[in-house]
Amino acid sequence: MTQSTSTANLANGPHHPDLLRIATAGSVDDGKSTLVGRLLYDTKSVLADQIDAVNRASQARGLDGPDLSLLVDGLRAEREQGITIDVAYRYFATANRSFVLADTPGHVQYTRNTVSGASTAQLVILLVDARNGVVAQTRRHAAVMALLGVPQLVLAVNKIDLADDPQGQFAQITADFAELTRSLGWTDEQVLAIPVSALHGDNVATRSERTPYYDGPTLIEHLETVPNVHERAGDPVGLRFPVQYVIRPRTAEFPDYRGYAGQVATGTVAVGDEVVILPSGTRTTIEAIDTADGQLPAAHAGRSVTLLLADDVDVSRGDVIAAVGDAPEPIQQFTATVCWLGDKALRPGARLLLKHGTRTTQAIVGSIDVRFDEQDLTLIESPEALELNEIGRISVQTAEPIVADDYSHSRESGSFLLIDPAGGNTLAAGLVGDALDQLHLTPSTVPA
Amino acid sequence: MSIDTHISPFGLDKTEGEFDTLDALESESIHIFREVAGEFERPVILFSGGKDSTLLLHLALKAFWPAPLPFSLLHVDTGHNLPEIIEFRDEIVARHNLRLHVASVEEYLADGRLTERPDGIRNPLQTIPLLDAITENRFDAVFGGARRDEERARAKERVFSLRNAFGQWDPKRQRPELWNLYNGRHAPGEHVRVFPLSNWTELDVWRYIAREQVLLAPLYYAHEREVFSRDGMWMTPGPWGGPREGEALETRSVRYRTVGDGSTTGAVLSDAADNEAVLAEVATSRLTERGATRGDDRVSEAAMEDRKREGYF
Numbered sequence: 218m219t220q221s222t223s224t225a226n227l228a229n230g231p232h233h234p235d236l237l238r239i240a241t242a243g244s245v246d247d248g249k250s251t252l253v254g255r256l257l258y259d260t261k262s263v264l265a266d267q268i269d270a271v272n273r274a275s276q277a278r279g280l281d282g283p284d285l286s287l288l289v290d291g292l293r294a295e296r297e298q299g300i301t302i303d304v305a306y307r308y309f310a311t312a313n314r315s316f317v318l319a320d321t322p323g324h325v326q327y328t329r330n331t332v333s334g335a336s337t338a339q340l341v342i343l344l345v346d347a348r349n350g351v352v353a354q355t356r357r358h359a360a361v362m363a364l365l366g367v368p369q370l371v372l373a374v375n376k377i378d379l380a381d382d383p384q385g386q387f388a389q390i391t392a393d394f395a396e397l398t399r400s401l402g403w404t405d406e407q408v409l410a411i412p413v414s415a416l417h418g419d420n421v422a423t424r425s426e427r428t429p430y431y432d433g434p435t436l437i438e439h440l441e442t443v444p445n446v447h448e449r450a451g452d453p454v455g456l457r458f459p460v461q462y463v464i465r466p467r468t469a470e471f472p473d474y475r476g477y478a479g480q481v482a483t484g485t486v487a488v489g490d491e492v493v494i495l496p497s498g499t500r501t502t503i504e505a506i507d508t509a510d511g512q513l514p515a516a517h518a519g520r521s522v523t524l525l526l527a528d529d530v531d532v533s534r535g536d537v538i539a540a541v542g543d544a545p546e547p548i549q550q551f552t553a554t555v556c557w558l559g560d561k562a563l564r565p566g567a568r569l570l571l572k573h574g575t576r577t578t579q580a581i582v583g584s585i586d587v588r589f590d591e592q593d594l595t596l597i598e599s600p601e602a603l604e605l606n607e608i609g610r611i612s613v614q615t616a617e618p619i620v621a622d623d624y625s626h627s628r629e630s631g632s633f634l635l636i637d638p639a640g641g642n643t644l645a646a647g648l649v650g651d652a653l654d655q656l657h658l659t660p661s662t663v664p665a
Numbered sequence: 666m667s668i669d670t671h672i673s674p675f676g677l678d679k680t681e682g683e684f685d686t687l688d689a690l691e692s693e694s695i696h697i698f699r700e701v702a703g704e705f706e707r708p709v710i711l712f713s714g715g716k717d718s719t720l721l722l723h724l725a726l727k728a729f730w731p732a733p734l735p736f737s738l739l740h741v742d743t744g745h746n747l748p749e750i751i752e753f754r755d756e757i758v759a760r761h762n763l764r765l766h767v768a769s770v771e772e773y774l775a776d777g778r779l780t781e782r783p784d785g786i787r788n789p790l791q792t793i794p795l796l797d798a799i800t801e802n803r804f805d806a807v808f809g810g811a812r813r814d815e816e817r818a819r820a821k822e823r824v825f826s827l828r829n830a831f832g833q834w835d836p837k838r839q840r841p842e843l844w845n846l847y848n849g850r851h852a853p854g855e856h857v858r859v860f861p862l863s864n865w866t867e868l869d870v871w872r873y874i875a876r877e878q879v880l881l882a883p884l885y886y887a888h889e890r891e892v893f894s895r896d897g898m899w900m901t902p903g904p905w906g907g908p909r910e911g912e913a914l915e916t917r918s919v920r921y922r923t924v925g926d927g928s929t930t931g932a933v934l935s936d937a938a939d940n941e942a943v944l945a946e947v948a949t950s951r952l953t954e955r956g957a958t959r960g961d962d963r964v965s966e967a968a969m970e971d972r973k974r975e976g977y978f
Contacts, residue, residue, distance in 0.1 A: 233683065233685035233686070233687075234685060234686050235684070235685055235686060235689070236685075236686040236689040236690070289820070303821045303839065304821065304841075304842075305820040305821050306813045306820055306821075306863070306864065307814075307820065308813070308814045308864070308866045310686075310866070310868070315686040315866075315869070317864050329841045330841065332841070332843065333841040333842055333843055336843045336844045337844060337845070461696070461699040461700060461702075461703050462699045462702050462703045462729075464729060464731075464732045465732065466731050466732035466733065467732075468731070468732075468733070470731070471731050471732075474731060474732075478699050478728070478729075479696075479699070480692060480695075480696045480845075508727075509726070509727035509728075509730035510727075517684065519684065519689060519692055520684065520688070520692050521691075521692040521693075521695040521696050521699070521728070534703045558841055570850070572846055572848065573846075574846075575700075575703065628844065629844070629845075632843070632844045632846065633846070634843060634846050634848055636848055636850055640852065641827075641848070641850030641851050641852065642840060643840045643841055643843070643848045646841070646843045
């Protein structure tokens with residue numbers, strides 16, 4: 218394969234690698250830490266002293282070779298129990314791409330971590346053991362990924378070398394997974410199953426001699442070439458620019474400068490664009506797009522800039538600057554899907570804070586309409602409450618209008634947090650709209 | 666309104682089409698700085714004059730340009746810094762017209778609030794002066810230059826890390842961090858540590874420093890220095906001790922890859938005299954920066970985890 222991970226090349230080459238955010242999901246028993254360790258090891262993202270530490274620790278445990286999972290299992294409690302208890306972030310790079318990997322634990326009690334890791338992921342690697350195939354947990358994880366709108370999935374069919382009938386089992390697992398992902402709304406182009414051995418490195422960075430029945434890319438090749446997109450469906454919304462901060466130097470050099478600082482959440486902003494300030498509805502034009510490195514003619518999603526407006530309008534933190542002709546209606550009463558992260562259950566009538574974009578406002582939860590039953594992928598009507606790690610659909614009322622889109626149209630503009638006004642803890646991950654309904658959950662989504 | 670024309674001090678003349686890894690990381694860091702400015706009353710940047718805090722300051726200045734920085738700086742001075750670093754720190758503060766608070770470990774040792782450790786290492790002594798400075802100045806957000814790729818216990822750190830009144834970090838009680846929505850709410854007496862460089866790697870840092878021509882303290886570039894060898898590291902003699910019996914002083918061309926307490930931070934042999942040369946050296950290096958030159962991270966597998974629980978970084 219053409220994977221020259223010479224770091225000198227990375228540093229000095231004319232090529233500028235882009236950044237892809239990925240996450241892993243699956244259980245520790247399926248070899249997830251070993252797979253992540255293997256990704257770091259095979260892309261030469263682990264240096265000599267870290268390898269030495271792993272070798273020493275592996276020897277101390279009486280192992281034959283280096284245990285690559287030790288590269289990633291960091292906290293003492295985890296090493297003692299051999300589990301992963303929290304999201305950990307790992308970094309690796311090839312000549313073509315840099316990766317931020319959110320490594321999330323697979324245990325049910327850590328659904329909140331799966332949701333955290335998947336919330337920013339453009340691709341998720343789901344891990345299964347070739348000998349067990351697609352299990353209940355795989356289906357749960359896939360449903361959560363669908364809910365969160367993760368655009369790309371990879372099924373790493375691990376320990377393929379231990380399967381009795383590797384070819385037959387891989388074919389069966391691929392078919393089961395395809396059925397599952399289609400039912401959850403992914404197209405076949407967005408999903409790939411790869412037979413791997415994390416322990417021996419088959420099809421991670423190097424093509425395996427042992428899998429002649431598989432002619433697709435290695436895991437690394439695939440990660441390097443998937444589209445760098447954030448949305449699952451191609452119906453993007455226009456400009457959404459949540460104003461973070463008003464820049465007013467009031468210095469002798471810049472007496473009248475007033476710029477609106479923020480990060481372009483979706484769409485593109487260009488000089489001369491007609492825009493609307495929401496929720497007020499005031500219209501104006503983009504006079505200039507400023508950065509400390511000079512002015513830009515346009516800026517795309519992800520770039521932090523400062524917008525200068527043609528008119529002297531009233532804009533403050535929490536407002537959204539949107540494209541005229543594609544501006545969302547500000548809302549104060551809406552339906553949302555939430556993953557509940559609080560230790561105390563959510564009950565109807567709860568008074569909380571809601572943070573959407575750069576606006577934080579008071580909110581009341583009206584009703585809890587359905588709860589998602591993770592065990593059999595069905596919806597339970599009118600539950601009394603949502604407990605820790607449960608997902609459900611609720612109705613929300615806010616004190617101030619928010620400028621949001623349906624989550625299925627924009628992960629940036631459709632996401633929010635619910636926060637405990639007393640202690641400040643984050644209590645829920647929220648998705649504006651009927652994300653649960655869009656999964657078309659029925660018991661038939663479960664392969665027999 | 667009229668637009669002020671300006672010549673930016675950064676002036677990279679980038680085209681809007683390009684958006685590579687470094688651009689993505691820069692925009693993310695700037696977003697974090699602006700979130701804190703929008704949500705907190707009294708943020709402060711930990712600034713030691715070292716590489717990561719110099720980069721942190723560079724990004725913060727970019728985030729609010731052309732307005733002055735809306736934060737002050739805080740340095741927890743162990744008293745064991747190389748003099749060049751303090752000189753550089755003061756130069757930067759003067760150049761950008763910033764406000765620097767200094768919390769001095771030496772003062773704590775002098776009046777008995779702290780006691781020198783038997784091994785003479787002072788980094789662990791920074792915790793109490795830091796927490797006192799946070800309390801006295803009522804800082805509610807404290808920016809640090811830590812990166813998640815530095816050490817395994819840091820891989821679990823959040824961008825916004827809530828600390829109680831004792832500065833403690835509990836890995837099992839961290840808030841989930843979702844999308845790019847940061848939750849900075851906290852009770853009185855608590856504060857939030859904020860790490861805008863969370864997703865940068867060491868190589869990203871050096872590539873960016875070279876691209877932006879960020880000027881670091883001179884220690885980071887090759888220079889002739891009187892050093893002695895200890896535990897495979899090249900140490901500078903100073904008030905922290907050395908050379909001991911059997912450690913010979915010699916003049917070598919060295920540079921520092923990280924700058925910390927003089928008693929535990931060593932230099933590496935190098936001829937890399939500018940950012941490009943340093944970048945080339947880092948890119949081909951076979952040792953991570955801490956493994957090569959930071960004695961305090963070698964203490965134990967769980968050393969960093971323990972220290973973070975105590976309120977250190």
